Amino acid sequence: MKKITVIGGGPGNEAYILPAARQKAAACDRIAGDRRILESFGISAEDERVHVMDRIMETMAWIGAQDSETHIGILVSGDPMLYSLYRMVVRTFPAAEVDIVPGISSVQAFAARLGESMEDARLVSGHGRNLSEKALAEAAAHCPKLFILCDKERTPAWIAGALVNSGLKDVRMAAGSFLTYPEEKILSGKPEAFLDKTFGALSLALVKNDRAVESSGFSLLEDQQFSRNKTPMTREEVRWIILGKLRLSESSVLWDIGAGTGSVSVEAALRCRAGKVIAVERNPQALAVLRENSSRLAPDNMEIVEGNALEVIDGLAVPTHVFIGGAGGVLKGILKKICGLGPGIRILISCVTLETLTMACELCRENRGLKTPEVMTVRIEHSRPLGSYHVMEGAHPVTLVVTETTMKQEKDCDREVKIDDK
DSSP states (O other): OOEEEEEEOBSSOGGGSOHHHHHHHHHOSEEEEOHHHHHHTTOOTTOTTEEEOOSHHHHHHHHHHSOTTOEEEEEESBOTTSSSSHHHHHHHOTTSEEEEEOOOOHHHHHHHHHTOOSTTOEEEEOSSSOOOHHHHHHHHHHOSEEEEEOOSSSOHHHHHHHHHHTTOTTSEEEEEESTTSTTOEEEEEOGGGGTTOOOOSSOEEEEEOTTOOOOOOOOOOOGGGSOOSSSOOOOHHHHHHHHHHHTOOTTOEEEEETOTTSHHHHHHHHHOTTSEEEEEEOOHHHHHHHHHHHHHHSOTTEEEEESOHHHHGGGSOOOSEEEESOOTTOHHHHHHHHHTTOSOOEEEEEEOSHHHHHHHHHHHHHOTTBOOOEEEEEOOEEEEEETTEEEEEEOOOEEEEEEEBOSOOOSOOSSOOOOOOO
16 A cells, blocks of 8 residues: 655745654655755755656656555645645545645745734635636625635736726735745735736735625526527426535536536536536537526636547546536446546436436446445426316426445446436
C-alpha cells in the first residue's frame, strides 16, 4: 500500500512553515513540490529523491510509478485542505494511506493582515475554477464579507470590473499578493480604484458589502418555464426529487448524461453556482431545445457537450455527481469510466422501462467499484375534472437507482449490457 503525506507549506515565507511540516518532509523517501516550495523547505531540486512539480497529471503518474513501500511526500502551498491537491490525490490513489500535515493558508495570512475575522466570511476560488463574473457578483451581492482566491485571469482588476459592471461599485474591496514575502502588496479602496492595478498571479481579494441582501436560497423551476419540443422531459416533481437525491452542493461538478431538454441540468446549474454542470447530449432535436433552455434559464456555469457519451466524457472535468437520464445504449461503459475516476462520485440513474431498471441494478451489483444501490419508484398523480367530480390521473412511474463509486474498477464485467431509454 502506498503511503502518501500531503504537507502544507504555508503562504510562502519559510518562517510560516510549521515544524511538523519540516519533520514530515524530512522523513519521506521521495518528495514532490514546485521549485518555490522546495526552496522554502531547504530541499534542492537536484536531489535524486525529488520530483519537481510542473504538470499535475505528470506528478500523479510519478507517484503511481513509485514502489508501494516508498513513503511519498507532496509539498503544497498554503493548507492542503483548502483548494489544494489533496482531493485529486485521494481520488487518484483511493487505496493509498494518505496523511495530512496542515499549513497556514494564504487566506488566513490575508485576513490577519487586514484584521478581518473569518468566521462570518465566505470563500470562493477563481484559481483553476469556473468562476464567472455573474457568479462572483451574485456572491458579493449576498455576502457581507467575501474572500476570493485569484489566478492569472481572474485578477483583482477582473473582480473589480465584475463588481462595477454589476452595479456594486460602492462595496469596499481589498487585494493582496506576495503575502509574507518582502515584496508583499496590499491595497484597499472602492472597486473602481482597482481597475488599472496589477497584482501577482496568485493574489487574493476581499469584498465587503454592508448592504448585502440575504439570498432567498435555491428556487425550483416549473415545467412551464422550459421551452419544449418532442424531446421527453423529466417532470417537475420527479426532477425535484432527483435534485434532492443527488445531494448537490454549491461547488459540485455534475455530468448530466442524456440531458434532453436540459431541465435537470438547468436546475442543477442554479444550485451549483460555484461548481459546474456539463450536459451531454447527442440528439439534434434535443440539442436545439437544450441550448435554448440553457441560454434563457441557466447561469454561465453550464456547458453543453455534443456527442455520444462514451466518446466525449474522457476529456471532461472530473465529476462529483453524475445523473444518467439516457445512456444511449452503453450504460455499462459509462459506469466503468466513472468508476475509473475514483471513489465518492454519486450516481443517479433514471429508469422509465423495466428493462433499463433491471440492467441498471444488475450492473451496480456486478461492478465492484459501486456501492449497493438505493432503488425507489416515483409516481406522481394530478387531479383532473370528471364532470362535477375530480379524479387522480398518474403519469408513467420513474424508478431512480442511486449509487456511489467506492474504488477504481479493476476488472470489467464479463458480458455486454445495452440500455437505451431514448
